[in-house]
Amino acid sequence: xxxxxxxSKGNKWLxxxxxxxxxxxxxxxxxxASSYVMFILMVGLCNVVLTVSLNLITGVxxxxxxxxxxxxxxxxxxxxxxxxxxxxxxxxGSGPASSLLFFACLLCGAALAAxxxxxxxxxxxxxxxDYLCIATLGFNQIVVVxxxxxxxxxxxxxxxxxxxxxxxxxxxxxxxxxxxxxxRYVNSVKGRNCEAILGDETAAESLGxxxxxxxxxxxxxxxxxxALAGGMLIHLLQLAHPTQYTFIKSIEILLMVxxxxxxxxxxxxxSGMVLTILPEALRFSQDLRLVLYPLILIIFISRDPSRxxxxxxxxxTAGGGK
Amino acid sequence: xxxxxxxxxNGLQLGAIYALMALGYTMVYGILKLINFAxxxxxxxxxxxxxxxVLAEIPIGIAFVAAMAICGASAMLIDKLAYKPxxxxxxxxxLITAMGVSLLIENGSRMIPFIGPNxxxxxxxxxxxxxxxxxxxxxxxxxxxxxxxxxxLMVVLTLVIRRTKIGIAMRAVSLDxxxxxxxxxxxxxxxxxxxxxxxxxxxxxxVMTAITYPRLSPYMGIMPGLKAFVAAVFxxxxxxxxxMIGGILMGVVETAAxxxxxxxxxxxxxxxLLVVLLFRPFGLMGKSSREKV
Numbered sequence: 001x002x003x004x005x006x007x008s009k010g011n012k013w014l015x016x017x018x019x020x021x022x023x024x025x026x027x028x029x030x031x032x033a034s035s036y037v038m039f040i041l042m043v044g045l046c047n048v049v050l051t052v053s054l055n056l057i058t059g060v061x062x063x064x065x066x067x068x069x070x071x072x073x074x075x076x077x078x079x080x081x082x083x084x085x086x087x088x089x090x091x092x093g094s095g096p097a098s099s100l101l102f103f104a105c106l107l108c109g110a111a112l113a114a115x116x117x118x119x120x121x122x123x124x125x126x127x128x129x130d131y132l133c134i135a136t137l138g139f140n141q142i143v144v145v146x147x148x149x150x151x152x153x154x155x156x157x158x159x160x161x162x163x164x165x166x167x168x169x170x171x172x173x174x175x176x177x178x179x180x181x182x183x184r185y186v187n188s189v190k191g192r193n194c195e196a197i198l199g200d201e202t203a204a205e206s207l208g209x210x211x212x213x214x215x216x217x218x219x220x221x222x223x224x225x226x227a228l229a230g231g232m233l234i235h236l237l238q239l240a241h242p243t244q245y246t247f248i249k250s251i252e253i254l255l256m257v258x259x260x261x262x263x264x265x266x267x268x269x270x271s272g273m274v275l276t277i278l279p280e281a282l283r284f285s286q287d288l289r290l291v292l293y294p295l296i297l298i299i300f301i302s303r304d305p306s307r308x309x310x311x312x313x314x315x316x317t318a319g320g321g322k
Numbered sequence: 323x324x325x326x327x328x329x330x331x332n333g334l335q336l337g338a339i340y341a342l343m344a345l346g347y348t349m350v351y352g353i354l355k356l357i358n359f360a361x362x363x364x365x366x367x368x369x370x371x372x373x374x375x376v377l378a379e380i381p382i383g384i385a386f387v388a389a390m391a392i393c394g395a396s397a398m399l400i401d402k403l404a405y406k407p408x409x410x411x412x413x414x415x416x417l418i419t420a421m422g423v424s425l426l427i428e429n430g431s432r433m434i435p436f437i438g439p440n441x442x443x444x445x446x447x448x449x450x451x452x453x454x455x456x457x458x459x460x461x462x463x464x465x466x467x468x469x470x471x472x473x474x475l476m477v478v479l480t481l482v483i484r485r486t487k488i489g490i491a492m493r494a495v496s497l498d499x500x501x502x503x504x505x506x507x508x509x510x511x512x513x514x515x516x517x518x519x520x521x522x523x524x525x526x527x528x529v530m531t532a533i534t535y536p537r538l539s540p541y542m543g544i545m546p547g548l549k550a551f552v553a554a555v556f557x558x559x560x561x562x563x564x565x566m567i568g569g570i571l572m573g574v575v576e577t578a579a580x581x582x583x584x585x586x587x588x589x590x591x592x593x594x595l596l597v598v599l600l601f602r603p604f605g606l607m608g609k610s611s612r613e614k615v
Contacts, residue, residue, distance in 0.1 A: 064414060064417075123596070123600055124596070124599065124600075127603055129414075130351075130357055130559075131555075131603050133357070134357075134552075134599065135595070135596060138552070138592035138595040139596065141548075141588065141589075141591075142589050142593060145588050145589035145592070146589065149585050149586060149589075156585075248425075251421050251425070254418065254421075255422075287429070287433040288433075290429035290432065290433070291426065291429045291430055291433055293425065294423070294424075294425035294426035294429065295422075295426060297418065297419075297421070297425075298404065298419055298426065301408070301418050301419050301422065302407055302415075302419070
């Protein structure tokens with residue numbers, strides 16, 4: 001798998017990704033693939049952004065979050081509310097004005113999610129390990145209950161009639177932006193601090209890393225991108241229901257991170273794409289699809305495809321700490 | 323006033339189910355430091371076991387005990403197959419595996435033809451009787467049975483943990499696994515027994531749920547499992563009395579919140595969780611521990 005540290009390998013990945021992007025654009029322009037295939041590809045791009053952004057929080061910084069779907073929902077619902085109810089955008093009008101407004105809607109959603117992440121992170125990032133996992137899970141469920149009761153966005157009936165504003169170009173731009181920002185982030189001083197916290201938080205603190213600040217920074221950044229992806233996805237699917245955003249969805253994103261390898265950005269891109277396409281290939285059997293997902297998770301965890309994995313929660317001695 | 327008392331009894335009954343579930347979470351956490359996400363699904367397994375046994379015309383008493391045994395065995399099996407290979411690995415791996423196992427059990431039983439994705443109705447095995455206490459307070463025999471049974475099991479569990487050899491071994495392992503091993507305790511056996519006991523309690527909770535709220539589905543264990551887990555955290559995860567108190571409190575709170583506003587009740591639950599984690603992350607009865615270098 002690709003290493004994020006070595007420049008030459010990084011270039012190889014960059015070239016591969018560029019070639020993939022160009023071929024996708026070519027296929028789209030030439031109309032070689034059915035709209036169904038293109039749709040799956042676009043959903044895959046959203047999942048790539050979700051995976052990469054959770055990887056920053058969980059894989060790189062080692063903060064185990066089960067609330068990613070909650071932040072995704074915040075961004076999705078706010079951006080859809082703005083584009084549908086406030087600006088009254090429609091699927092047909094695809095002028096530059098409409099694109100710009102859509103972009104503004106997405107940014108608003110992401111800004112709200114980042115704000116929520118900032119406030120929530122300020123409270124719960126003091127917790128560690130299991131407790132953080134529970135707290136983020138609790139947050140996710142609170143978001144779902146809140147959306148179920150927000151009549152203005154359809155409540156438990158679901159949110160329908162959202163304009164189809166996400167385009168392949170838009171999604172490609174978002175994906176490239178997210179992947180570049182996050183891989184640069186990982187390689188920056190901030191990213192090094194994150195990795196130090198992943199390795200040993202106490203040791204990092206003793207070396208002068210303000211661990212709380214670093215964790216909060218990566219958490220807010222990850223949630224910002226999750227919200228952008230959520231906003232894109234909701235304008236692609238054109239409908240939303242609170243049950244799409246439960247912690248089960250968070251686990252699904254976590255699965256993609258695990259399969260791609262914790263802390264491995266290139267791996268996240270691949271697994272986000274593959275794990276979107278794979279279930280579609282298994283559409284002939286709904287039941288099999290549902291069983292396959294957890295099986296992949298268990299197998300990948302125990303077989304350990306990624307060496308990055310061991311960095312996470314370094315093994316303690318059997319009796320270590322209560 | 324009558325309404326308050328009756329709701330309180332309802333809450334206690336629900337709380338008893340949560341408490342039984344929370345005990346399983348807390349016992350496993352105490353020993354392995356692992357949140358066993360698959361624990362909620364044992365409730366489902368218990369409910370379905372009782373369902374098929376009752377359909378086979380087996381009396382409910384025997385079905386009850388059999389469901390407990392099946393759940394205990396399932397819990398041990400889950401541990402052997404999924405968690406044991408990861409024992410020496412970072413804890414996070416086991417945690418993610420637990421989530422995978424949970425999804426696998428749910429979706430897997432959805433695939434099994436005679437369980438299937440549809441809801442099933444649990445037959446009326448216990449004839450509903452009403453007891454008129456003073457005034458307008460009405461209690462049902464199911465409520466009393468659930469409460470009595472849960473109380474009985476909690477007393478038994480407390481005695482087992484306090485008085486028996488295996489109980490002492492469990493406490494020793496949860497205190498310091500390495501030292502316990504050096505003292506000649508077979509840690510693997512203790513872990514297996516812990517899973518079996520937790521599973522049996524979850525099985526009881528499952529049959530109680532099936533009798534009280536007779537609607538079965540492969541996903542019926544998710545929410546009670548999650549809530550019981552919150553209850554365990556609330557009481558202080560790792561603490562046995564904490565799980566009992568946390569479970570009962572959560573049941574009462576949920577019933578009260580539902581009576582006030584049925585939609586928001588579930589949110590109240592998790593808001594409470596965040597508040598507890600914020601001010602007392604080690605829960606009501608848990609011990610605070612500082613990270614040592």
